Amino acid sequence: MTGANVSHTKWMKRAIFLASLGKNTTSPNPKVGAVILDKNGKLISEGFHFKAGMPHAEAMAFNNLKKDAKGGSIYVNLEPCCHQGRTPPCVDKVISSGIKRAYISIEDPDVRVAGKGIKMLEEAGIKVHLGLCKKESLDLNKAFIHRNITKKAFGVFKWAMSIDGRIALKNGKSKWITNEESRALVHSFRAEFDAIIIGGNTLRKDNPLLTTRGLKNPEPLRVVFTKSLDLPIKSNLWDCSKAKTLVIYDSSRANKKYLTRIPKCVDVEEVSSDNPELISKILAKRGCNKVLWECGPRLATAAIKSNCIQEIIAFIAPKILGGENSMNPLADFEFGEMNEIIKLSESQLSLIGSDMCVKSSLKN
Ligand SMILES: NC(=O)c1ccc[n+]([C@@H]2O[C@H](COP(=O)([O-])OP(=O)(O)OC[C@H]3O[C@@H](n4cnc5c(N)ncnc54)[C@H](OP(=O)(O)O)[C@@H]3O)[C@@H](O)[C@H]2O)c1
Ligand SMILES: [Zn+2]
Structure with a gap:
């Protein structure tokens, strides 16, 4: 040079x-x-x-x-x-x-x-x-470029798991797998995102807050994707004073009588199927460049299958949950051959106290 x-x-x-x-x-x-x-x-x-x-x-x-x-x-x-x-x-x-x-x-x-x-x-x-x-x-500007080219938001799937690859016990209990430092890091890391997405089941089981705890103003939009609309009457996500919430439901399956459970301050949009691509498109249209999928295995797997996830972040704690029926971060992709499996690239590893954090890209 x-x-x-x-x-x-x-x-x-x-x-x-x-x-x-x-x-x-x-x-x-x-x-x-x-x-x-x-x-x-x-x-x-x-x-x-x-x-x-x-x-x-x-x-x-x-x-x-x-x-x-x-x-x-x-x-x-x-x-x-x-x-x-x-x-x-x-x-x-x-x-x-x-x-x-x-x-x-x-x-x-x-x-x-x-x-x-x-x-x-x-x-x-x-x-x-x-x-x-x-x-x-x-x-x-990879997220901005991705949204402009694909008309979908750039998706990152994040999960926390034990060293034996479990995200919850078989009874659904998961608080806490990772250490305090990792959890604080998740709050600050959420500030990079325009929206955070979960499925209806995570809302029912975990009742999360999904905020940066005030590190970003306004907070990222909290999004719940539900097929059934069978969401609880009381939920942290219904408190719109902390952050905005959007419920997206599949109109082909949802029982619309449950709409009355959702308070007026929450935005609601319907989509015609349970394809996660529809959420990605809605959020891109709302101006979201980068969205964080903090969902459980079923929605995350559907999101990967429909090319809504471009990167993953796994927090791994040196703990063993064990159990054949305790929960995995992802559900079945029905791969029959090893050449069908998903290979990640550009992996980076960092240590957060005793936990590990792996970031990788998905090619899709
Ligand atoms: N350790 C971690 O990092 C972590 C993170 C998130 C969740 N979790 C755990 O994961 C468990 C929930 O897992 P989950 O897989 O049921 O997660 P989820 O995030 O609730 O996703 C599944 C739900 O998403 C909705 N959905 C909409 N379209 C879908 C589609 N195409 N495919 C699948 N679901 C779709 C459905 O909601 P409706 O049922 O309302 O129709 C469905 O029940 C909880 O026990 C939670 O604690 C752990
Ligand atoms: Zn200019």
Whole structure:
């Protein structure tokens, strides 16, 4: 790598770092950071996108300009937008600033942009360099990209289990398998998500809170997927003062008389079947980029089968639950041959006190 390339990479990494500051807050928008250098290569401004409706990264960087950007360069991890949204197009700002070079890591998959922003910059005589730090940028905005391409939310399935692969005793008792540190980590980790999904049975058995315990404001949307609608009259999820709740039910099976059990503050949507893909699509439409599946084995298996899960996170405690009939994290996929089984990739292992945490990707 030449000296010039090293410094271009350094500035793009800075833009990616700035973008990451919007980690838990930008949905449905992408995470974007921008760095502006003057014509002598000196840093004169930077910015990042914090929240939908607030200035885009480029706009914030131009608002913060300390010096004229004429003849200078801009580094952004995502193609600048060229459409009027809640805020004006960033491409116009770049062009009118007199900037001469734009380093853009990746194209914006949003059909309203998708290469058009780059074309407009080039037509205005700006030299565009595309692809710097592409891998890091794709990784940072993988959920946003996934939602734009598939029209489904990027799904992560999380579970906690004993070293012998059990998530509950056969009588359903599971409090607690993992240690306090792991459970606290789950609360903070939920803040990265726009919604948390469980099935009706987990609601009936565990009555969970599904919040970040105040670490994110507003809290992620809590979602219950039910076929029967046979949900309890009393539930922590019915208290909407802490977080919003959405119940999605399968209208082909549900007994609608149970709708009266759900308080008015809870949103309700019906879908035509029990295919988890329908939840993923509803949540994508509601602007959720990344959703956490904290469900039990039956719903999780259906979600994996319908390509709703892109990553898994398993918390593993050094405890033995034993028992042929105690619960597994997943139900039957009916694999008959070893070449049919699901192989995970990009695994990472970390230790949380005495517990282990494994993260892996699913290829689908
Ligand atoms: N250790 C852990 O990490 C962990 C995490 C979550 C759950 N759990 C345990 O898991 C147990 C519940 O397991 P579960 O498998 O019954 O989980 P679940 O999360 O309740 O999912 C199953 C429920 O989802 C609804 N559903 C909607 N569409 C479905 C579909 N296509 N396939 C399957 N279900 C669908 C049904 O609700 P309706 O019955 O309302 O129609 C069904 O009963 C509980 O004992 C809980 O403690 C453990
Ligand atoms: Zn923009």
